[in-house]
Every structure is written in C-alpha cells, then in structure tokens.
Amino acid sequence: MSDPMPSVHPVSSSALQPSFDDLGTPLSEATFCVVDLETTGSGADAEITEIGAVRVRAGQVTGEFQTLVRPTSPIPGLITVLTGITNRMTAEAPGLDSALPSFLQFAAGTVLVAHNAPFDTGFLRRACAALDHPWPGWTVLDTAALARQILIREEVGNCRLSSLARHFGSTITPDHRALTDARATVDVLHGLFERVGNLGVSTVEDLLEFSRKVTPQRRARRRLADGVPEAPGVYRFVREREDGSDEVLYVGTSVNLRRRVRSYFTASEKRRRIDEMVRLSTAVRTTVCCSALEAAVTELRLIHAYAPAYNRRSKHPRRQTWLKLTVEPFPRLSVVAAVREDGADYVGPFGNREAAREAACSLYDAFGIRRCTPRLSTRRPSTPCALAEMGRCSSPCDHTIDVEQYRRLIDRVRDCLRHDLGPVTEAANVRLRRLITEARFEEARTVRDRYDSLRRALLRVHRSSALARCREVVAAQPSEQGWQLHVIRYGRLAAAARTERGEDPLTAAVALQASAATVPPPLLPLSGGAVAESELVSDWLEQPGVRLIELSDDWCLPAGINRRLAVALPSSDPGSGGGDEESQSGDPAP
Template sequence: MPHYHQETLDALFDDPRAATLFSTTFVVVDLETTGGAPDGGGITEIGAVKVRGGEILGEFGTLVNPEERVPAFITVLTGITEMMLMEAPTLETVLPSFLEFAQGAVWVAHNAPYDTGFLKAACTKHGYTWPKPIVFDTAAIARRAMIADEVPNHKLSTLARHFRSPTQPVHRALEDAKATVDVLHGLFARLGSLKVQTVGEVLEFVKAVSPAQRRKKHLAEGLPDGPGVYMFRGHKDRPLYIGTSSSIATRVRSYFTAAEKRARIDEMLNAAERVEAILCAHSLEAEVRELRLIAAHKPPYNRRSKYPERVVWLKLTSEAYPRLSVVREVQADGAAYLGPFGSRRFAELAAAGLYDALPLRQCTHKLSLRTQTPACALAELGRCPAPCEHRISPDDYEVQAAAPFRTATTGDPGPVVQGLMARIEALAEVERYEDAATIRGRMVAFLRTAIRQQRLAGLSALPEVVAARPSASGGWEIAVVRHGRLAGAGASPPRVHPQPTLDVVLATAETVQPGPGPTPRATPEETERILAWLERPETRLVKTDIGWSSPVHGAARWRPFLARAEAAASVRTDLDG
C-alpha cells in the first residue's frame, strides 16, 4: 500500500486556528541583531526551521549585512564579526526569500515580540506587505504550562536543557531555532495533557486563563451547536449555573477562555462536573426554558430570575374605604391590582406617589361605616380626608381616591400623573428641587409599572396567538402563546412549507387556562420575553383568537413622557455623583 502524505492539510481549515497542532506547519525563527531598535535594520543573521507533525520540512539560514557597525559586545556574545558580514547579502535581498519560506505557516520564536518586531519593521522599510502571521511565543507558553518548581527561569537555554534538546543555544540564529523546535515539541507534549490541541486553543491558553478553566475545559466537548439551554451541574448533579445561547457549544467554550474573568464563574467551574445541554427550536424557546429552569432550581451562581415568586403587587382592598396593600399574588377577588413590582421597596415608592396624587388613606385600620375611629396626624396635616371620622362619604371617597386608581390599572393613568405633576410644579416654584425630584421618582415608579401592567395584560388576555419569524437557516421559527405563556415552539426546515410544522406544534402545545391578573399563567419576565419576540419587525402574526389591543387612552400613551422623566432623573443622578 503506498504511503499517503498530505502536504496541504492546513488548507482544509477555513480558520487556521481550528487546525490541530499535529497538522499545522510551523516556521521556528530566530534572529541575531546588532542590539539596536527594531527599525528594519540591525539584523545580522536569520535562522528558521520549518516543521510539521514532528518532521523537519526545511531549514533557512543566512548571515545578513546590517550595513552598520557591529558592537564589540555583540561580537563577543555571538561570534559574528564585521568581517563575516562584509560579503553577506543585505536584508532587502534576504527578506523576500524568508517570507516565501515562511508563507502560510504559524511563526514560532522564543520571546517572539522581539523577533517579529524586527521582521515587521523590515517589511515596512523595504516595501513588503506584513503577512500578519499567527505567532507562538515559546517563552509565554512555558510560563503558562510549567510550574515554578520545574525550571528556575524560562530562558531558551534553560528550557532546552529541561527538554533534553540535542542542540543547545549558542546565540547563532539557526542553532537557536533548532533548539527552539525541541522546546516547542516538549511544550506541545505538556499541552496535550491539558487537552490543548489546536492552534486557537494554544493562543487562548497563553492568555490569563485560570487553573480551573484549564482543568475543566473538557466539559465543553461534544456539546451541540444550536440554540438552547446549558446547565453546569456539580456534585450529585446539583444545578450550579444555567444559561442560554444561539450556539450552546460556542457559548460554553467561552467559559474556558481568557475573556471570562468573573470570579464567581471561576468558582463555579471549580465545582462543576458536567454540562447538560437542552436543544430548543429557536431562541425564544431557549430564553423561556432558561427562565423556568432557573426559577425551578435556583442555581447558586445565577443572579437574575431566581425568585419570580418574590414579585409584589399593590392591591386596593375591598372595603367601604379601600386602602393600598402590598401583596404577593393576584387573586380572583375582583379587587384592583397594580404591578408586578420587582421588590417591595419599588412597590412602596409607587404607593408613595399614589398617596401624593390621590386622597387614599394610609392607615391599616378596618374602618366601620357606623363607628368612628380617631384620626391620625396625616388628617391634621391635610394629607388624608379622614374617612376614619367620616369626614368624607364612601361615595365621595370612591370618586376622589379609589376610582382613579382602578382606572389607572386598566385604562388612563392621567389623573394620577397630572396630580403628581401639579405637586412637582408647586415644589419647583418655591425652589424645593430636592422634594420635587423625590416626587418625580415616585411618579416614574408608578407610571413605569402601569405601562408594563397594561402591556402584559393585553397579551395575557388572548387565549391563543400563533406567530412565526424567518430563521437564519431559511426556515421559520414558530411560537404558540396562550394567555401570555409559551405553550409550543417549533422550527420548519428551509424550502419546506411551514404548515406541517405548525400543525404539529399546535397539536402538541400546552393547554393553558385563563386566570386573574396581567400574567396569570407565566412569570412577568417570560411574558415580556415573548412580547419582545412578537414585536420584532420580521415577526408575522399567523392567527389570534380575538383581537389584540390596548386601551385607547391607556398608559402606553405616556411612554414618551416617561422617557423624558427617566432621562431627567438620570441627569440629576449624574450631577449629584
């Protein structure tokens, strides 16, 4: 059987960084110089060895006339004299031959920036295009791959002795290049045990990658290259961290590169034992699955979306004189609710704004229509209509206080906003700007939530929405949404009518029943992710059971006003900072 030798294996790779070290051609180069700056001159000798797969393919060695004096200490160090260089070719003559010899290869040098700096300056001086090669620095690789106890330093002579190179560096270019070849192969053997096997992996390895990243890099092997969710699992399969990506394989690999610098992720990698991948039909399904898995498992290294149950609502109680109450969930009790709020603090901020705009009582007493209760200080200050002492009738209280709140949750929040603006203007007129800014912050908290609530409620009211958007592969991404929850997802293949896929997704979609509140069957974050996907310009609505609408005079019309108020608050914060 004839021996098959593939001379151009590198050409099989569109990206040379993906090539294995065994299949890559390297040109190991060393220069001797006059010791000056890398300005394109001063090179006295070039030595280079071309290797691939441990086999030497060729050598390049020549003295170079630097066209300048050689310092005495350089002659003592290298043995190269001015007499030796008088008949040598100039750099302008030698350079094109070297560039041709090194063409298409990965360059290697010990303390590579020094050698490549001279060669790059030489190309500039003599009019040659710099080839922008991929460069390995054996000194940098050794600093990352070898522990301090192994070698006292990372000089070429020290490493050559450590790896038992038959050629010892003598400050002559070709001999030093040959020694560097042996050091390179010794380092490659070390990298192989660390599962660093490609050109790109070596480049990443040389960067500041933590020991945990190097040790656990094998966890990224064999993962699918598609949209979905990935889950780092630790001891006893405990979920540690959950994420999502349009390419699981690419995203997980990034955790093991120098670009990942988060301390908590490094800690997580130390504890990780495997990575689980869940392929999804498209990015929306991946995002929703991620949210649900994080909420279910509460992985310790995720910071967001872990506690959707912690959202709160402002409820207008069902009493003769209703009041605001912070509650954890929306019930089917006919009461008016405002929310969801991400925290109790934000809910109380919005409540304070409502108290500024509306004559809502702030006490928590259960008031009787027959028996009076002593009034608090707020009544004496004119901040409460004192329903406890029956100074206001239930009907008037409903009109002035309760009804505007109810309207703001499902319709027009204008009366609340206008009441707050009147207070802001009054405070500004007497130059109480700090107090005015406080009222503005409360107004922003209220209005932002009112807009969010009505937006979520509009989608959640629909029994079914079917939508599709074109995918990058040429097919269609399909989503079935029921009462604000993603009930089904699919992707049709390219150049195939999407109807069969749509039929399957509809037939297998989750049954979702209606419920109270703007997000009855999903977390607010899930419904917002769905809305963002539906509102993309390329998304097409296939069908809806009923019309999708928002109130004509609803909160959405205040969005430009909210943006200006938020911008003003941001400017104020910057000035205070």
C-alpha cells in the same frame, strides 16, 4: 423532574458531528509565525524600526521575513546602543506603510507567536489602525506566559528570552535584533512543546488554555461536552446523585450547545462561582430547541423548576411583589406577595417591596389617597394623621371626605392604573418643576425614580394581561432555514416548531395547534405562564418580521399607559442619569 417543556425536533446528522473547530488544531498541523519587533521605545508615540519573523510548521522552518522600517522621528541613542540600529541604517528602509502589508501577507493564516506578545501585538494593532488595515484576528501565543506556567523557578531564574534560550539549548543567542530574536523564540517554542506533550496538550487550543492558567482538572472535564450537539437549545450542568437523580447546578442557553459547553472548560470562563460549578458537575444534559424564544422560555422554566444554585436569577425565583388597591369602603394601597381573586386592582410585579412602596408614593402624591393601614369606619370618624394636617392626604379618617367622594377619587386611581397614567405624570411634572426651581435635586431625583418605577410596573402588567386575555395567538417568523412557528395560549408558550425551506408554514401551523399544550384561563392580570415568560413572548411578538397567523382576541395596550415625564433633571446634577431615560429592570435576557 422532567423538563417543563419537553420537545422532539428533527436535527440533521451533520449538526451532531463535531466541527474541526471543536476538535482543535493539532500542534503538528498548525503553522506558527514567530515574530519579534524592534522599536524606538515603549510609549504610545514609539515606532517600529525592524520586523523579523519565522514561519514554522511541524518543527520545520518554512520561511523567514526581515525588514528594517524607517521611523518618522530619530531613533534615541539609548535604543541604538541596545539594538545596534542607527538612523543611517533606516534612512533607506521602507516606511511602515510598505513594510506592514508585506508582513501581514507573510503571517496570513498562521498562529502568531511572540515573546511577551502584548508588546508586539500592541504595536501591530496600532500600525494596522493607523494605516486602515483590518486586524487579522490572529490566534496569539505568548511564549513568556507559557513558560511561566510550565517551568519552575528552580529550573530557570526568570523568563527572559535569553534565559529561556540558554535553558533549552538554543544555538541562537538573542541580541535585540528582530530576526535573531525570532529564531531564538522558535527554539524556545519547540522546547515548551516538548514539556507539555505528556500533559495532554496536543492542540493549539490546549496550549492557549495552558498558558492562561486553566488547571488540568478543568481541562480534563471537557469530556462532559462529548456528545453535546451543535444545535441551539438549553444546557444543564448537573451533579448525579447516588439514587440516579440529578441535582441541577446551572442552566443556560446557546445557539451552539457544543461550542458553549466546551467554553466552560477554557480560559475564556473566568467567573469564580462558575469555576466551582464546573468542578462539582458530573454531567451535562441538553434540550435542543427550534427557536431562540423556545430556548429562552425553556431556560426560564427550568430555573423556576430547579432553582439552580449557580444561576443568579434562581435566588428567589417564585418571590414577587405586587401593589394592590384594596376593596373596602376607604380603599388603600397595599404591598402584597401574590395576586388573589378578590376583585382588587393589582400592579406589578416589582423587584422588591421597597420598589413597590416607591411606586405607591407617586399615586399618593397625585391623588392624596390615604396611607394609613387601619380599616376605617364609615360611621365613626377618627383622629387625622400628620399628612392630613399638611394637606397631603384627603383625610377620610375624620370624614373630611365622605365615602362617595372618596369612591370618586379611587375611581380616578383605578382609571389611571387601567387606562391612563396622565394624572400621575402631570402631578410629577409639577412637583419636579418646583423642586428643580428650588435646587432640591436629590428630592427631584426621588420623585423621578418613583414615577419610573410605577410606569415600568404598569407597562409590565398591561403587556402581560394583554396577552393573558388572548386565548390563542399563532405567529411565525422567517429564518434562513424556513419558518419558526409558535402557539401562545393565555400568554404561555404552548408549542414551537420550525419548517424547512419550501414547506408550507400554514399547514405546519395547523398541525402545531392540534398538538399544543392545553393552558387554562389565568387569573388576570396574571398570564398562563410566569410574568417573565410573558415578557419574553411579548418581546418576540413585537420583533420586526413576526407574522400573526391567527389571533383569537384583541391584543392591545391602553394608549395612555406609557407616558413619560416632560421635565428632566439638569445634566449638572451628578445623580440625574439624564432625566427620563428608560431604565432596564429585571433579569438579563438569556
């Protein structure tokens, strides 16, 4: 199957070249700063008493740094026994406010290395925060973690610095003094380098991945990223079949395809299902896009087209649930799976049938329309249900209300669905006040959730149908490179392009209109594309800075359709969630 939205876009040759970041920094060209700290303890109130560091490049020491640091509280006796650092030794030493900037300057632009790095970096982070120094953002390498991945227990019993120094034949014996321990760590680092050289580890990035338990098999699959451009767009992990076709396993978007695809083969990707997906993949296909909107829409269409096994949103991509106001003498609300051309009013889509039923309850409470499912006769009355006896149904079944009276009631329901949510809002507020007064918070929360479900569905359907009524919308958004142009027809993205700086966007827009895809008028309230695509397009059109170039029809929402409840549940109610906060629904944006 071809891409649902194939496109060809000019991409500069420089954008296709791998950057130095993507190639990685060779170990022989990286400068490492091996650091060790001595402290007054390990708790949150402990302080640094000594900093020692060795800067090394290509196996050669290029500088050393050592200073005692005067703490603000006495050094505990046990620490003095362990390190040999006394209060007298630090009495004349510089304070942390003087020592830290000197170390930061010494370590600038290096890869920071430490044995049990979280301990040392934790103290350095707290020191930077306390003294208002920005964290340098070092790449950090932990020799202890790396040793655990490289060495087996038969070689060395544990990964303490002293044990590793002996194992690698270091001439330095660690003694709990910062500079001595840093020098010993240098020897350990070089010993570890020798061990991983024949395992395909040649860059700093490879070394980090190795220390984070990235398997050699996963690292080896980085070849799948070869040739992936450094450009925005959509990527697809595929498994090639014997007949030459592709089984699409996963679809995603990125502003930099090459960087994102490479990240799947590093330690930054920790999802178990994605790890399984990477192992099954045999190739990566990409589609370069000219805007974030085009990328998001293309991703959505690909997910709908292929239903990839490893995309969460592809589980049931075509399954939708709608709430329908039936067309019959005594109409009722019905939960259906599709919109049909039958003259009925539809609200949705909802995430599932239960959500649609919950939304219907808000309409039942507000208008008292019938909930029974049989088709009622206009001539012969039938036995009323329990809801009618409780006064919660208008009871058309026993002709308590006749056809004309019920029609007027249904007209109010239609007006609510089409124009104004006010009557439902008012009814929900009245019931919420009563329930809260009676301290029936669980029921009140149910009323609120039902109302929110209906309001979100109405807003969704009106946003979609507002665009679906527009035969064509041409809009542009400025970017650093020029303008991003989009042609939208009946709510579906029909074409996208970008202009270079200095190029006339109006001329480009006319050309884009001429080449845009033809979209037939949809069946309202559906749009020319999927509801999710219409929402993506609406979100983009409503962004600040988007300019409308051409609009064929009115594009607007009913003024009263997005009303909110005036009554909020008490904050002491553990399930209230803060009253009328907007809930997010649907799938996450790409």
